[in-house]
Amino acid sequence: MPSSRFLFAWLAAPAFAVLVACAHSSSSEEAAEDPLSTLYLRTCGGTRVEACFNGAERHLKGDGVAKDEARAATLYELGCNGGDPRSCAGLGVLKEEGRGVAKDADGAAKLYAQACERGIGEGCGRLALLYGEGRGVPKSEAQAVRFFQQGCAHDDGLSCNNLGVLMLMGGFGLPQDVAGGMGRLVQACNRQVATACETVAGEFDSGTRTRKDPRLAASYFRQACGMGLQKACERASTAVAATPAPTATPEEGAKLEKIRAMCDAAGTGVGKGMACYLMGVAYEKGASVKENPGRATVFYKHACDQEVQEGCAAMRRMLGLTPEETAQPEPKQSVLESLRLDLPSTPHAEPKPSVLESLRLQGSPPSQGGAEAPKPSVQEPSPFQSGAPGPSASSLDPLVRLDTACRAGRSDACTRRGWLLKNGESGAVANAVQALVDFKRGCVGGDAPGCMGMASLYLFGAPGVPQDEALGQSLLEQTCSRTRGDDACRALAAHLSTSDVGPENQARVMRALERGCFVHESSRACSELLSNASRSQVPAEKEPANLERIKLQACKTRLMSACKELNLMAPSEDPFVRTQRMACETGRNPDACADAATAYAHGALVARDLTSALRWGEQACTGGSGAGCLLLARMHDDKGLGPQDPVRSANFASRACERGSWQGCEMLARALRYGLGVTQDERRSDEAKRRACALMPEKQRSSSCQ
Incomplete structure (x- = not known):
C-alpha cells in the first residue's frame, strides 16, 4: 500500500506538530490450504480471500511481480467484495489518490467507512482526514475527531498521532489536554510513527507545555532518527549522549522475562502492577534492555491501572506532567539486582495530590473526543456536604433498589442482590440462606448467573446451606x-478436572469447554479449550486441524492472541457486551449500563471507546448503579482513562458512595483528605472511610478497617 505522505498542517503549531496520514503495509500471509473459491485461486493466486489482499500488495510494490496499480485495484476490489476489510481500505486509498482507478473521494469515503466498521484502524484514520478536509463527505471537525478516536482505539498509530496533536493543541473543537495528547503521541511513537516520536521529543525539548527534559527529548529524537526521520537525526546528534546498550547476563534475562510474564498475565492485583512498574523502570533506565521511554510509559500505565501509585507517578513524569524539580529515581547499574518476586507484599506509596490541575489552561474542563463529558448533577446534593455519613434516600440503597427491580421481573437484579447478601457487601449482613433465595429467583427467571450462584453455594456450602456437591454439579450442567x-x-470443567482425572471425566471437561467456546462464544472458554487440547493425551485433540478450528472460533470471540496468530481481524464486541449494551438501551437496567461502560472503558471485550464508556456510565450512575458512578470517578481521576477532572471525579465518587459502593467511599475519603477536587476536610474524610468500612465485604472488613 502507499507510502507516508503529509496531508495537512493548518494548526498554529511548531513544525514538528503536524497531522500526517499514511497507509500501512501488512505482512504477507501464507495462503491457507483449505479448498475455497476457484475464483480466488485463478485471480489472486490463493484459495482464500486474504490472497487477494496479498496479491494487491505485491502488485502495488512490485514485489516479485511487475508493478501494476490497476491490477492491485482489481485485486483489492475482489478482496473487499469477499469480506476482507483490509482490501476495502487499500482500494479506498487508490480511489482517493486516483492510482490505478479513477479518482473518487466519495467512493473512498464509503470504503474507509466499511473498513472502519470492521475494525481496520487505518480506514477510520483516513475517513477522519476526509472529514477534516471536507473531501467526499461534508466537512465536520467533530466527525474527524470521532474517527481519529476510533482509529486510535483500533491501535492505528497515525490516528493516535493525529488525535494526540489535536488534544495537545486544542484543535478541532477539543479543549487542550496535555496529558491526553502526550499519551496518544507516545502510543503512536510505540507504533513506529516517527513524526509522533519527534513531536514528543520537541515537547520535552522546548518545555512549553510539558516539563523540560533534555534526557527524554534526546531519547525520543534518537527513536525518530532510527525510524528514518532525517530531521530527528540532526537533533539527536546534538542531544544528550545515549546510555550505552546494556549487556544482560543470562540470569538477568531470565529474571526480566519472568517479570514481563507476570505483567502480561491475565487478572489484576498489586503483584501484576508491581511487575509492570519494574518493567517500566528497566526500559526507562536501559537496565538489561535497550532504553525505550515509550515502552517505559506503557508499562507504567499498566502499573497505574493496577492501582500502583508509583506507576501513576512515573507515568505522569514520563508524559512531562510533573514539575521540573520533581525528584527522579537515581539510575542503577542494573535494576534487576534488586528485584524481588514476592511482589504482592510491596507497600504502596501514599497518594500525592494531582499536579494536573495546575497544568490545565483556563477554560472549560477537558472532554474526551469532543463529546461533552458527563457533568455533576447540581440537583442531587451529596450528603457529605453536610457531614452526614451516608445516603438519606432509600432508593439509593442497592439492596432496596435491586429488590424492587427483582420484584418487577428483572431476574439479573435478583442475582446481583444475592451476591451482595452472600458477601455481606453494601451494608448487608452476610446471609447465605437469603442469598440462596435470591439466586433461585434469578435462576427461575432465566438469569444463568443466578443458577451459578446457587451452584456455588451447594458446591462449597455456607452457613445455613449444607454442602451438596451432586446438586451443585447438576446445576452447573443444566446452566451450561x-x-x-x-x-x-x-x-x-474446573470442577470435573479437580474431582476426577480419569479419561472419561476429561472427555466431559472438553465437552463443557467446547460448548462454552462454540455455543456461548466465550473467549475464556476458548482459551481454556485451546490450552487443554494442546496438552491433551488424546491424539485427535492435538491434531493441527483441530487446534486450527479452535483458534478460528477463539478469534471470533475476540481472543486477540488467536487473531494475531491467524492474522485475522477480531469482531468489534463479544456477545456479553452486546447483550449488556442492548439491555442498557432499553433504559430500565442501569446495572447492564455499568457492565457495558466498563467494557468500553477498558477495551477488554470490545474495542475501546471512551465516549461510549462515558455515556453508558452516566446512564448507569443516574439510574442508581454505584458501579457506574465509580467508573466515572475513576475515569475522571488524575490517573484515569477519560478527561481528567478532579472536581467531577470527587462528585462521582460521592455519588458512588451514596449508592453503596465502598470503593467510591474510599475514593471520596482520599479526595477529602488531600483536597482533590473538593475542599480538604479530614473529618469528612474519616466519615467517608468509616462508611467504606461499613459497606465493604465482611471478609475484607476485618483486615482493612482495624
Whole structure:
C-alpha cells in the first residue's frame, strides 16, 4: 500500500506538530490450504480471500511481480467484495489518490467507512482526514475527531498521532489536554510513527507545555532518527549522549522475562502492577534492555491501572506532567539486582495530590473526543456536604433498589442482590440462606448467573446451606446448556478436572469447554479449550486441524492472541457486551449500563471507546448503579482513562458512595483528605472511610478497617 505522505498542517503549531496520514503495509500471509473459491485461486493466486489482499500488495510494490496499480485495484476490489476489510481500505486509498482507478473521494469515503466498521484502524484514520478536509463527505471537525478516536482505539498509530496533536493543541473543537495528547503521541511513537516520536521529543525539548527534559527529548529524537526521520537525526546528534546498550547476563534475562510474564498475565492485583512498574523502570533506565521511554510509559500505565501509585507517578513524569524539580529515581547499574518476586507484599506509596490541575489552561474542563463529558448533577446534593455519613434516600440503597427491580421481573437484579447478601457487601449482613433465595429467583427467571450462584453455594456450602456437591454439579450442567451459560461451562470443567482425572471425566471437561467456546462464544472458554487440547493425551485433540478450528472460533470471540496468530481481524464486541449494551438501551437496567461502560472503558471485550464508556456510565450512575458512578470517578481521576477532572471525579465518587459502593467511599475519603477536587476536610474524610468500612465485604472488613 502507499507510502507516508503529509496531508495537512493548518494548526498554529511548531513544525514538528503536524497531522500526517499514511497507509500501512501488512505482512504477507501464507495462503491457507483449505479448498475455497476457484475464483480466488485463478485471480489472486490463493484459495482464500486474504490472497487477494496479498496479491494487491505485491502488485502495488512490485514485489516479485511487475508493478501494476490497476491490477492491485482489481485485486483489492475482489478482496473487499469477499469480506476482507483490509482490501476495502487499500482500494479506498487508490480511489482517493486516483492510482490505478479513477479518482473518487466519495467512493473512498464509503470504503474507509466499511473498513472502519470492521475494525481496520487505518480506514477510520483516513475517513477522519476526509472529514477534516471536507473531501467526499461534508466537512465536520467533530466527525474527524470521532474517527481519529476510533482509529486510535483500533491501535492505528497515525490516528493516535493525529488525535494526540489535536488534544495537545486544542484543535478541532477539543479543549487542550496535555496529558491526553502526550499519551496518544507516545502510543503512536510505540507504533513506529516517527513524526509522533519527534513531536514528543520537541515537547520535552522546548518545555512549553510539558516539563523540560533534555534526557527524554534526546531519547525520543534518537527513536525518530532510527525510524528514518532525517530531521530527528540532526537533533539527536546534538542531544544528550545515549546510555550505552546494556549487556544482560543470562540470569538477568531470565529474571526480566519472568517479570514481563507476570505483567502480561491475565487478572489484576498489586503483584501484576508491581511487575509492570519494574518493567517500566528497566526500559526507562536501559537496565538489561535497550532504553525505550515509550515502552517505559506503557508499562507504567499498566502499573497505574493496577492501582500502583508509583506507576501513576512515573507515568505522569514520563508524559512531562510533573514539575521540573520533581525528584527522579537515581539510575542503577542494573535494576534487576534488586528485584524481588514476592511482589504482592510491596507497600504502596501514599497518594500525592494531582499536579494536573495546575497544568490545565483556563477554560472549560477537558472532554474526551469532543463529546461533552458527563457533568455533576447540581440537583442531587451529596450528603457529605453536610457531614452526614451516608445516603438519606432509600432508593439509593442497592439492596432496596435491586429488590424492587427483582420484584418487577428483572431476574439479573435478583442475582446481583444475592451476591451482595452472600458477601455481606453494601451494608448487608452476610446471609447465605437469603442469598440462596435470591439466586433461585434469578435462576427461575432465566438469569444463568443466578443458577451459578446457587451452584456455588451447594458446591462449597455456607452457613445455613449444607454442602451438596451432586446438586451443585447438576446445576452447573443444566446452566451450561442455557443462554449465557458460558461461566457455568467453565466452572463445570474446573470442577470435573479437580474431582476426577480419569479419561472419561476429561472427555466431559472438553465437552463443557467446547460448548462454552462454540455455543456461548466465550473467549475464556476458548482459551481454556485451546490450552487443554494442546496438552491433551488424546491424539485427535492435538491434531493441527483441530487446534486450527479452535483458534478460528477463539478469534471470533475476540481472543486477540488467536487473531494475531491467524492474522485475522477480531469482531468489534463479544456477545456479553452486546447483550449488556442492548439491555442498557432499553433504559430500565442501569446495572447492564455499568457492565457495558466498563467494557468500553477498558477495551477488554470490545474495542475501546471512551465516549461510549462515558455515556453508558452516566446512564448507569443516574439510574442508581454505584458501579457506574465509580467508573466515572475513576475515569475522571488524575490517573484515569477519560478527561481528567478532579472536581467531577470527587462528585462521582460521592455519588458512588451514596449508592453503596465502598470503593467510591474510599475514593471520596482520599479526595477529602488531600483536597482533590473538593475542599480538604479530614473529618469528612474519616466519615467517608468509616462508611467504606461499613459497606465493604465482611471478609475484607476485618483486615482493612482495624
